[in-house]
Amino acid sequence: xxxxxxxxxxxxxxxxxxxxxxxxxxxxxxxxxxxxxxxxxxxxxxxxxxxxxxxxxxxxxxxxxxxxxxxxxxxxxxxxxxxxxxxxxxxxxxxxxxxxxxxxxxxxxxxxxxxxxxxxxxxxxxxxxxxxxxxxxxxxxxxxxxxxxxxxxxxxxxxxxxxxxxxxxxxxxxxxxxxxxxxxxxxxxxxxxxxxxxxxxxxxxxxxxxxxxxxxxxxxxxxxxxxxxxxxxxxxxxxxxxxxxxxxxxxxxxxxxxxxxxxxxxxxxxxxxxxxxxxxxxxxxxxxxxxxxxxxxxxxxxxxxxxxxxxxxxxxxxxxx
Numbered sequence: 001x002x003x004x005x006x007x008x009x010x011x012x013x014x015x016x017x018x019x020x021x022x023x024x025x026x027x028x029x030x031x032x033x034x035x036x037x038x039x040x041x042x043x044x045x046x047x048x049x050x051x052x053x054x055x056x057x058x059x060x061x062x063x064x065x066x067x068x069x070x071x072x073x074x075x076x077x078x079x080x081x082x083x084x085x086x087x088x089x090x091x092x093x094x095x096x097x098x099x100x101x102x103x104x105x106x107x108x109x110x111x112x113x114x115x116x117x118x119x120x121x122x123x124x125x126x127x128x129x130x131x132x133x134x135x136x137x138x139x140x141x142x143x144x145x146x147x148x149x150x151x152x153x154x155x156x157x158x159x160x161x162x163x164x165x166x167x168x169x170x171x172x173x174x175x176x177x178x179x180x181x182x183x184x185x186x187x188x189x190x191x192x193x194x195x196x197x198x199x200x201x202x203x204x205x206x207x208x209x210x211x212x213x214x215x216x217x218x219x220x221x222x223x224x225x226x227x228x229x230x231x232x233x234x235x236x237x238x239x240x241x242x243x244x245x246x247x248x249x250x251x252x253x254x255x256x257x258x259x260x261x262x263x264x265x266x267x268x269x270x271x272x273x274x275x276x277x278x279x280x281x282x283x284x285x286x287x288x289x290x291x292x293x294x295x296x297x298x299x300x301x302x303x304x305x306x307x308x309x310x311x312x313x314x315x316x317x318x319x320x321x
Contacts, residue, residue, distance in 0.1 A: 061128025065091030089230030201268030266295030
């Protein structure tokens with residue numbers, strides 16, 4: 001979907017935007033900005049253990065950022081040269097100039113980044129929205145994807161879980177405005193704990209340090225003038241993608257994926273139903289399935305060692321490159 005903003009509005013907004021704290025960089029990580037025509041992407045990386053390693057790209061979910069991969073990236077740095085990007089309008093990436101937050105728009109951003117970097121084919125790893133985006137990338141540009149790992153991918157469900165309905169409602173006009181009024185007095189910690197309750201199978205697994213970091217990131221994000229717009233438009237993009245049929249439907253595109261695929265599903269996922277694991281395993285032609293009964297929606301943050309081990313096994317079986 002295209003933005004309805006008038007030319008110059010984004011620049012004017014930026015000029016009066018409040019000063020926002022710098023994004024957090026974990027030990028051993030590096031950040032860089034990649035500028036493409038009409039698009040700027042923040043990219044998080046870790047120096048690989050040695051030169052010549054195959055490239056991997058991590059793609060986060062709705063409301064997330066490249067920080068979502070900070071726990072798992074070190075566990076794979078000896079087998080891949082990993083980079084995690086902030087999708088347009090998320091993390092430290094500004095909105096795209098065309099205001100396109102559709103699933104196709106996000107997929108196009110990933111494709112443009114990979115084409116510009118000339119890293120393909122890569123080991124593509126996506127969570128939630130990032131999983132749906134990665135599915136589309138692998139389907140339409142198989143030359144860019146060596147293996148595909150999808151963690152709770154946001155693929156269409158006929159019966160959406162009740163706990164996922166509030167997120168889907170963000171796509172409706174006026175809901176974001178109403179929600180911001182209702183929650184205007186909520187602290188960053190209250191907002192963060194709400195997100196953790198929704199996304200983690202067991203929120204008590206979150207350490208005090210991780211909670212502090214998450215609260216700081218929430219404080220930073222809610223000061224961004226485009227935060228809720230990016231959330232709402234991206235949520236609408238997911239809903240719109242769910243209604244597409246024919247060759248553009250996500251399940252049809254899943255059937256077209258040629259890359260060996262690892263599927264990861266959590267038994268306590270409140271956003272993507274655990275029952276979808278079987279359908280996904282049948283749809284992707286060369287797939288393997290990892291189910292984690294106690295995990296929620298972000299298994300790579302809850303059980304990074306387990307997910308990393310499964311990715312290692314996938315890479316080993318595919319020759320590691």
